[in-house]
Amino acid sequence: MPCTAPDRIAEITIRSAVRGEETRIASFQAESLRMLACGAYTPAVIDQFIADVGTMPADLISSGRLFVLESQGEIVATGGWCWRQANGEPTSHRPAPNDDADDPEQVSVRRGNDGTVAEITAIYVDPIYTRTGLASWLLGSLEADIARTGINTVRIAATLNGLPLCQRNGYRPYRIMSLRLSSGAAFATIGLVKSVETSGQSGGVRAPHHRHAHA
Numbered sequence: 001m002p003c004t005a006p007d008r009i010a011e012i013t014i015r016s017a018v019r020g021e022e023t024r025i026a027s028f029q030a031e032s033l034r035m036l037a038c039g040a041y042t043p044a045v046i047d048q049f050i051a052d053v054g055t056m057p058a059d060l061i062s063s064g065r066l067f068v069l070e071s072q073g074e075i076v077a078t079g080g081w082c083w084r085q086a087n088g089e090p091t092s093h094r095p096a097p098n099d100d101a102d103d104p105e106q107v108s109v110r111r112g113n114d115g116t117v118a119e120i121t122a123i124y125v126d127p128i129y130t131r132t133g134l135a136s137w138l139l140g141s142l143e144a145d146i147a148r149t150g151i152n153t154v155r156i157a158a159t160l161n162g163l164p165l166c167q168r169n170g171y172r173p174y175r176i177m178s179l180r181l182s183s184g185a186a187f188a189t190i191g192l193v194k195s196v197e198t199s200g201q202s203g204g205v206r207a208p209h210h211r212h213a214h215a
């Protein structure tokens with residue numbers, strides 16, 4: 001009997017992406033976006049977005065914060081996170097936690113003492129595995145990884161098709177962003193924010209079935 005995606009979840013392993021596999025990962029991500037975002041953007045806009053912006057921040061793999069879920073050596077999902085300055089620009093700087101009562105998003109937050117926040121990015125799922133909970137599992141694991149740094153403000157710049165996933169996982173939309181592509185077309189995304197529980201626990205990001213096994 002052929003295996004279904006849920007059957008294979010027990011076989012899924014997770015690892016950090018490593019330098020040298022940028023092309024393979026970017027190609028997986030581009031295919032996921034083309035197939036799963038086509039209800040929200042035209043194929044031309046998706047292709048232009050990939051050409052202009054790419055599917056993930058340039059230094060995500062070298063930062064060690066891009067994670068790859070695999071089944072039998074095949075990539076089935078990716079997800080990572082990075083630091084962002086208060087103005088949304090990328091930074092490699094790891095801030096010291098600081099309570100911030102003046103947060104513009106009106107949530108109880110702990111940001112970096114310079115306003116730095118964590119942003120979850122590069123969430124892509126193999127279309128065969130969609131709606132099996134992989135992205136939700138990744139969000140939870142990445143949030144736990146971020147929380148261990150002592151920062152609890154997590155942002156996502158979601159694709160329009162990614163909005164239900166983020167809202168289902170407790171993210172609150174706070175702005176619509178429109179990126180002007182080189183073709184002149186607009187690529188709209190939604191800025192979302194969530195305040196997560198901080199914890200001093202360590203242990204890294206583990207595969208989905210490990211979480212269930214210990215639940």
Ligand SMILES: CC(C)(COP(=O)(O)OP(=O)(O)OC[C@H]1O[C@@H](n2cnc3c(N)ncnc32)[C@H](O)[C@@H]1OP(=O)(O)O)[C@@H](O)C(=O)NCCC(=O)NCCS
Pocket residue numbers: 032033036037122123124125126129130131132133134135136137156157158159161162163164165166168
């Ligand atoms: C968006 C994406 C990451 C969702 O991944 P996923 O693994 O299918 O998401 P999950 O299985 O964890 O979904 C959890 C819940 O989110 C909501 N959700 C997820 N995808 C949805 C969709 N396409 N339409 C409506 N609701 C959706 C549902 O409530 C779902 O629960 P349910 O399946 O029990 O109804 C995936 O479709 C994808 O890779 N898209 C292309 C890349 C992309 O746009 N990435 C940016 C995401 S911000």
